[in-house]
Amino acid sequence: MAPIGVGLIGFGLAGARLHAPVIAAVAGLRIAAIMTSRVAEAQAAFPDAAVVAAPDALLTRDDVELVVVASPNPSHAPLARAALAAGKHVVVDKPFVTDPADGDALIADARAAGRVLSVYHNRRWDADFLTVRELLASGRLGEIALAEFCWDRLRPAIKPGWREEPGDGSGVLADLAPHMIDQMLALFGMPDTVAADIVRQRAAARVDDYFDLTFRYGTRRVRIASSTLVAAPRPRFALHGENGSFVKHGIDPQEAMLRAGGLDPATFGVEAASAWGVLTDADGQARAIPSARGDWRGFYRAMIAAIRTAAPPPVDPADALAGLRLIAHARAAADTGLRVCATA
Structure with missing residues (x-):
């Protein structure tokens, strides 16, 4: 089976150090695209990935099946919402959201879209x-x-x-x-x-x-x-x-x-x-x-199972939401x- 294409939003500390190398080390995942202003760093680290400047350019790519949101905290909810609307599975870096009401809405959106939503409580x-x-x-x-x-x-x-x-x-x-x-x-x-x-x-x-x-x-x-x-x-x-x-x-x-x-x-x-x-x-x-x-690779291995076999997500977003409350x-x-x- 072809690896799952991953679109990574954000290439700061979280994206470049805590997500990207872990994703790259998991069989069954491939970093297909990175959205960042740090173009040279992203290209040097992942020369086979497309590097784009805007979320829409990543979310509309056919080779991206899973979107990882590793951007500043206030942007988590709107970016995750846009990714789900684009038909992507989604991982959100912690904290899941800054307003618990947004978390409720994202959980409902994922359920309605039939997509896997999880939070990176690595x-x-x-x-x-x-x-x-x-x-x-x-x-x-x-x-x-x-x-x-x-x-x-x-x-x-x-x-x-x-x-x-x-x-x-x-x-x-x-x-x-x-x-x-x-x-x-x-x-x-x-x-x-x-x-x-x-x-x-x-x-x-x-x-x-x-x-x-x-x-x-x-x-x-x-x-x-x-x-x-x-x-x-x-x-x-x-x-x-x-x-x-x-x-x-x-x-x-x-x-x-x-x-x-x-x-x-x-x-x-x-x-x-x-x-x-x-x-x-x-x-x-x-x-x-x-x-x-x-x-930490265990998180992404479980994410593959959730996408491919309908196993539970590695972290239930409801658990993350309970912590934020x-x-x-x-x-x-x-x-x-x-x-x-x-x-x-």
Whole structure:
């Protein structure tokens, strides 16, 4: 069977580093066209792909069956809507949309068009998350009382670009919380309530650069937090249960590997032993737990199956939309200083 032709909209960080090399490494996919103003970069990376300047020029191509939207956040909804209207299957980079109402509309559009719509929550294929999921499924920690997911950086200077400028989809909450909340929902389901602290800490910041969200699941607490002023990052995952604790530092290596210039099939997603998490049992005995192998290619392999065999999409857009609604509730909680019902 001929490979699925992919049209990539956007060739910035997300398009050029987090999507394109992953797509290119998956058998059954072919990058047919790229829409970008970075013509020379795109042509150098993918000389066999057409490079176009406008969305319509990509969406009208017969050799494009799947459109990947990797453009700035506010453009996700209109571009995805146009792609579905053109009869294409669609992957949207996170966040799915900036307004949850647009997400509802896109899901309805995809259903009406009979096309596959998914959201690139590739962090479900992270080494650390896969390890945590396996550990929870094993029952070795027992009932979880407290789970903390942190994603810290030291970025005292303001980076140029739309992510640091006021607008829909800007700020660290919109950047990192969709992934972290998606992981929380995959592990624990929908919470009862959320309390939140969302602020600008850097003097020159114009958008939020710190958040700390606490979700209640009965007596369980799940905390999701990020700061841009932390030189010694907190654990990426820390889970504490009646039988022990698991603590994992460091960020999954796949993005760093892709930024470094490529995807080596032999080593992609493999964490060094020095990065493995530590399980401490109820008797205080600690031992390293080998990390599962992460592999973002799994997302696109599942996307092929969804298109070719009507398998479920790799990420149900309804899941992504549920996470965005929780972010909206968190913003309301931060504004009022009150806990907000997560299912309202």
